[in-house]
Amino acid sequence: MCAMHVAAADIMIKDPALADQGRSKIDFAATRMPVLETIRQDFAARRPLDGLRIAGCLHITTETANLCRTLVAGGAEVSVCASNPLSTKDDVAAAIHRDFGAAVYAIHGCDRDTFYRQVEGALSHAPQVIVDDGADLTATIHRERTDLLEGIIGGTEVTSTGVHRMRSMERDGTLGYPVVPLNDALTKHLFDNRYGTGQNTVDGILRAAHVLFAGSVLVVAGYGWCGRGIATRASGMGARVIVVEVDPIKALEAVLDGYDVMPMGEAARHGDIFVTATGNRDVITIDHLMIMKTGAIVCNSGHFDIEIDVAGLKAQATAARPVRPDAVEYTLPSGSTVILLADGRLVGQSAAEASPPDVMDLSFSTQALLIEYLAANAARLTPAVHPVPRSIEDQVAEQKLRSMGHLIEGLSEAQHAYLNSWQTGT
Structure with missing residues (x-):
């Protein structure tokens, strides 16, 4: 069993003293995530997630820390556990808890039993939205914590493997809440994956x-x-x-x-x-x-x-x-x-540090906006895997281009009319 420090009530991190080291890395990553920073500032002003309880099962990296920071700025109450026992950065986990107020359950190199106790810890906060990477939270809820289903309004899924699992649940008729798969977003798989x-x-x-x-x-x-x-x-x-x-x-x-x-x-x-x-x-x-x-x-x-x-x-x-x-x-x-x-x-x-913040800016900006979308639209979404709204993808892509100093062309009225008509031929 790996070493574990239990601080306050309800968290599992290796060492709180690592928080300063983690915070400097988080802040450096933030400088490479300009779109997410714009969303964070907007969320802080509007508070679209006020009081929303979010549980995430994610790689505990500097990029994930900046997602947590954004969700908390929007008013959310966040609990987070690791989606892989070897991907957790212990200094980042300490900083997420100390500086962003999230409940963190993540220790690098922990054994299987501890890993699933971390999953249970994230779920102990009675989440309303599930942010999954590999569907471990989703699978645990549907197998062992069905008591939570009534309070969950929806979820997202980061990776291809998790989306496969959720589509299997949808086909089996066992999926208990609406899911919008982040991995299906063009702003995720075309860039983050590739x-x-x-x-x-x-x-x-x-x-x-x-x-x-x-x-x-x-x-x-x-x-x-x-x-x-x-x-x-x-x-x-x-x-x-x-x-x-x-x-x-x-x-x-x-x-x-x-x-x-x-x-x-x-x-x-x-x-x-x-x-x-x-x-x-x-x-x-x-x-x-x-x-x-x-x-x-x-x-x-x-x-x-x-x-x-x-x-x-x-x-x-x-x-x-x-x-x-x-x-x-x-x-x-x-x-x-x-x-x-x-x-x-x-x-x-x-063995490395995961995807660079420059590309995770696209994934986690899309993720933050999908969570806002779920919060606003959960009442009309059925328990199924729903498509990512193209408007969110376009918004993120355009903001990323602007942050890189690039602009796209616009269509003239005549071009719009041509693309939306069938009368003009050869």
């Missing part, structure tokens, strides 16, 4: 393994927006990229983007670095690990640690030794070795 995850995954691999990408063969499993971002950045650094896909459309796109496509059983023999980014389980199995080159580096960039058969690797290995922080070398019965990064958890969150 540019943010693409960069933080490479960053995590470099920090954990200190490997040269140039001349290496990198295998990426999954060619969604995250996989595309990883492939693009690895290719740009000189790696030869192989894509593993189950979707023929995405696989074809990868081929036309210049990458080789093959099944994992074949790719396993060629790769030097392996990254899973599928949102599914058993992507790299023990059979795949057994046939990899000795010294192959294996990591995961999907939300849950089930994409790589870590349990099978540990069971089959004849030896294991840490070779660097966040890197463990496993010796297989054949004598070959495999290097696993971040114990199979999100490598960009666990």
